[in-house]
Amino acid sequence: MNTPIQLAVHGAAGRMGRRVVALAAADPDFQIAAAIDHADNPHQGEDAGSLAGINPLNQTLVSQWPTAIDAVVDFSLPQAIDDCIAKCLFAKVPLVVATTGLSDSQKSSLAKAAESLPIVWAPSMSMAVNLSMKVAQQITEKMAGIAGGVDIEIIERHHRYKADAPSGTALKFGELIAEKLADGTKHVHGREGHTGERTQNEIGYHAVRVGDNPGEHTIVFGMLGEKIELNVAASNRDCYASGALAAAKWLQGKGNGLYNMFDVLGLS
Numbered sequence: 001m002n003t004p005i006q007l008a009v010h011g012a013a014g015r016m017g018r019r020v021v022a023l024a025a026a027d028p029d030f031q032i033a034a035a036i037d038h039a040d041n042p043h044q045g046e047d048a049g050s051l052a053g054i055n056p057l058n059q060t061l062v063s064q065w066p067t068a069i070d071a072v073v074d075f076s077l078p079q080a081i082d083d084c085i086a087k088c089l090f091a092k093v094p095l096v097v098a099t100t101g102l103s104d105s106q107k108s109s110l111a112k113a114a115e116s117l118p119i120v121w122a123p124s125m126s127m128a129v130n131l132s133m134k135v136a137q138q139i140t141e142k143m144a145g146i147a148g149g150v151d152i153e154i155i156e157r158h159h160r161y162k163a164d165a166p167s168g169t170a171l172k173f174g175e176l177i178a179e180k181l182a183d184g185t186k187h188v189h190g191r192e193g194h195t196g197e198r199t200q201n202e203i204g205y206h207a208v209r210v211g212d213n214p215g216e217h218t219i220v221f222g223m224l225g226e227k228i229e230l231n232v233a234a235s236n237r238d239c240y241a242s243g244a245l246a247a248a249k250w251l252q253g254k255g256n257g258l259y260n261m262f263d264v265l266g267l268s
């Protein structure tokens with residue numbers, strides 16, 4: 001048996017962090033080396049396993065970073081990312097970034113850090129979402145320029161606690177679809193008032209916040225007389241947690257660079 005990957009989970013007290021802790025603890029390829037959250041988190045000092053709803057792991061939630069780690073999985077918040085990147089650069093440890101809502105300068109910092117570290121960064125770690133992105137691109141390719149035109153709108157639904165809108169995944173769908181359309185595609189966020197007729201060179205985004213929805217994306221391709229709706233929905237958060245753990249395994253032994261889930265899943 002190989003030596004388990006010493007894993008640090010960043011944002012370990014959060015909704016996603018807890019599922020990453022629980023799934024990693026059940027996987028012999030991993031050993032939880034640290035469950036990290038910010039110093040003011042009210043769960044500091046609690047056992048990370050108990051917090052995740054599994055047996056105690058003998059690892060308390062901490063704000064200090066350990067030294068001996070092989071990978072970091074981050075599901076935190078944008079305000080936590082700069083420090084996370086700095087710590088990984090210092091420790092020279094591969095990093096999986098799942099946090100969404102990053103600023104342009106944080107995206108540049110990630111790209112810069114990837115010159116010195118292997119990093120996977122993706123707004124969705126779900127296999128179904130990443131496959132759907134490829135399908136959306138194929139549909140767009142076939143439909144671009146079709147007689148009568150096609151209206152592409154992206155509707156995302158998430159739980160009421162989500163802090164960023166639209167979702168990182170919706171934005172990624174839009175970016176990938178726009179690659180298959182003519183230059184100059186506009187990204188239109190919601191509509192209100194006397195908007196006038198819809199133009200052909202736009203992608204619309206709509207963010208719905210409802211209850212405990214763990215994440216759902218619908219890409220509508222509307223034509224005159226018919227439509228396609230590509231819907232991908234999570235029933236729980238484990239699709240994201242297991243995807244992030246697969247990325248952490250995939251990164252072991254990889255060279256420096258900024259990778260995504262297409263690379264991890266062999267969809268590039």
Ligand SMILES: NC(=O)C1=CN([C@@H]2O[C@H](COP(=O)(O)OP(=O)(O)OC[C@H]3O[C@@H](n4cnc5c(N)ncnc54)[C@H](OP(=O)(O)O)[C@@H]3O)[C@@H](O)[C@H]2O)C=CC1
Binds near residue numbers: 042125
């Ligand atoms: N790529 C993907 O597949 C997915 C990405 N996400 C993204 O992951 C992120 C986390 O989602 P979710 O778990 O639902 O959110 P939560 O708010 O439940 O979790 C975030 C955690 O990070 C903690 N945190 C806040 N500040 C810091 C800091 N400075 N250092 C370390 N930890 C900090 C929070 O603590 P506190 O509560 O005290 O603020 C909380 O424990 C979001 O950006 C979300 O969009 C989510 C699902 C899938």
Ligand SMILES: O=C(O)C1=N[C@H](C(=O)O)C[C@H](O)C1
Binds near residue numbers: 124158162163
């Ligand atoms: O906050 C969430 O929950 C999710 N966020 C990600 C996003 O913004 O795309 C991924 C997933 O949809 C769940």
